[in-house]
Amino acid sequence: MTLIVQPTTTAPALTLRPWQDSDAPSIVAAHRDDAMRRWLMRPIDDEDEARAWIADQDKGWANGTHLSWAVEEDGTLVGYFVIKAANPPETLATGVGYWTAAEARGKGIASRCVQTAMQWLFSGQDRMPADEIELLHTVGNEGSCRVAQKCGFALDSVLAPMPPKFPHEGHRHLFKRQA
Template identity: 75%
Template sequence: MTLTLESTPTASALTLRPWQDADIPAIVAAHRDEAMRRWSMGPIHDEDEARAWIADQDMGWADGTYLSWAIEEDRTLVGSLVIKAADPPQTFATGVGYWTVAEARGKGIASRCVETITEWLFGGQDFIAADEIELLHTVGNEGSCRVAQKCGYVLESVLPPLLPTFPDEGHRHLRRRPA
């Protein structure tokens, strides 16, 4: 499934599209960035890991639990957007996550994509149930905090570290379906 975000007076059009093997070099390059290594749950080090990661994204679509898109601007990979189905008792809300390449940060790309996918989730799509959407990030990741706030996600709680996967505290932002 492909989604298109129209251009605005200040921003280029964006395309959310399925991942492709042609994205492998760009995925590896994106994960060489220091910020990606710092904030990512699972940095990708080489083409084999990128290929396996794409296969995982495809599997999520196949079983309907994890919908992942490549974010493209002017035919260039600039990031990733993912929706994770709620998985009780781990989480009771659908989750949204994203990353952008270093050159794309600060341009509003992540917030445009998160807002678009939030509206899509609340707008009657038939893929994943979503009455609440959570956006989680590590405390200290100010960029992700700004995206959450800009998109109307309210800070609900500070989560304690969960070793070994999450060694730092986290923020849990939440947005509820409008009444």
């Protein structure tokens, strides 16, 4: 399934498309960025790890636990976007996640993807029904906090660390569908 993020007056359209094995070199290149690696739970160091990660994304589609897309701008891979099914007690609502390659940051890509996903999630589709969406990030990840604010998410709570997977405090932002 492909989603299109509409262009704005200052930014071209984005294409959210399925991952391909040919994306492995671009994934490795994006994961070399120290700023991004700081926030990642699963850094990728080589093409074998990238292909294994792509296979995990395919499994997520197959079992309905997460729907993951490569984000392209003008044919260039610029990011990753995912919608995750609720997974109590770790997550209580449908969640969104993302990363943006260093050279593409600051262009509103993540927030535009989140807004498009919100429209899709609340459109009556039956692939992953949702009444609320959560956006989780590590405290200190100011870029993700800005995305949440820009997209209308409310800060719901500060989460305690849960080592080893989440060694630092986190923010839980929520957006609830309007009745």
